Amino acid sequence: MQALKGFKDILPDEAALWQRVEATARDVFQRFGFEEIKVPILERTGLFARSIGEATDIVEKEMYTFNDRNGESLTMRPEGTAPVLRAFIEHALHLRRPLSRLFTIGPMFRHERPQKGRLRQFHQLSVEALGSDHPRLDAEVIAMARQILVELGLAAELQLNSLGCPACRPAYRQKLVNFFAGHQEQLCEDCRRRATANPLRVLDCKSANCRALNAKAPAILDALCPPCAQHLTTVRRNLDTLQAPHRLNPFMVRGLDYYTRTTFELITDALGSQGAVGAGGRYDSLVHRLGGQNLPGIGFALGIERLVLLLQEQPMAPASGPDLFLACLGEAAAEYGFTLLHQCRLAGLSALMNFQTPGLKSQMRQADRLKARLVLLIGANELNAGQAVLRDLTSKEECQVPLNDELAALLANKLPTPDPLISGL
């Protein structure tokens, strides 16, 4: 038995990093006024077909889609925006606040060939801000995405582009089609196909010939209508105000059809061929397209696996172990220790003991390998004397402590330095 291709178990060591990612993100979300929303993993297939776009790769060949027992076509969500917007519309959240700031954390599914930083079940921090088309919102959301990386101690380049709106993009698209039609022989095989199907895609082709040609192609930034151009300018100015350095990348294209105007990516070179740790953009007509009011919005997603990969490349602080290890010698001591163990836990300590009660040396070694801070030694002598030996594993200091009902509280007081990150949750 083994996990499915592209599906991965997250073992405890790695899970610790996940917790750090989530805790950091939640903290940032909270400060920016974003609230959590939890939505289902399974949705009707039509939701994604309508939102992501019928002709996208995701919808055409990457979705986990199947019929349920009623014959209805269901899909494991390939991204977070569509389900969140569905819930937003279904529960009329726009009536509760003028601007809804939502985030969700969870698994997404795409049937792709796995590679570094890409799995069939992957996880995202997904953010949506609904109800405003103000460029300050763009800047705020983008700055928030960046801030999560900053607070994780990660570096990434922020790239920005605008894809225009229904007023200007179709015309630009046509200009591109015409341009590429006149230079077909200079395009790579893939791009000849893209040139008509999805001409924007040609712009981010990696082949040298295409890139050379792209440099001469009509630029989207020149084709933006005045409102879109103004929007982009203001977003950039606001990003500068927030001291969020960014680079304009007119060749940046998104894989989902619903984006309008602002798009952005957080790029790193440490993830193999997967450059983006996060990406997003504005989608001013999506809520309406999904059957809701005509409400603008903007969102982004950060790939948790990718963030964890980046964190793993950094020097890691050694994991901390339990506060206390109870080394019990003999059955009577173990019996006593088992009760004390529980009292210590109720008093707020993380505590462990070995139920088999092997030799003391063995238990000491175990305590050491667990990275326990204190060891309390209880044997027949201690039970008789009513005093046990408490050893600090780092300082090697030992002292006698009374075996009474106050002991758990006394031990809890001996450890006045809780981890600030954990206690802040």
Next chain:
RNA sequence: GUGGGCGUGGCUCAGCAGGUUAGAGCACCGGGUUGUGGCCCCGGAGGUCGUGGGUUCAAGUCCCAUCGCUCACCCCA
């Protein structure tokens, strides 16, 4: 879907041009005088060499197939 690399004890790997009981490091368990850890020393447990077929007197080592992992392409967080 396409292409490359790889599949040996829990992990990282070594196994030379095919030849006796398949090794190491880490991790794990035990011991180094009777009740004290981290270093060191000694010992122990743990492997159908991914799977199936084939070649051969003999295959972890060669051939074929298959499965899986991995990296890249496509695409994407």
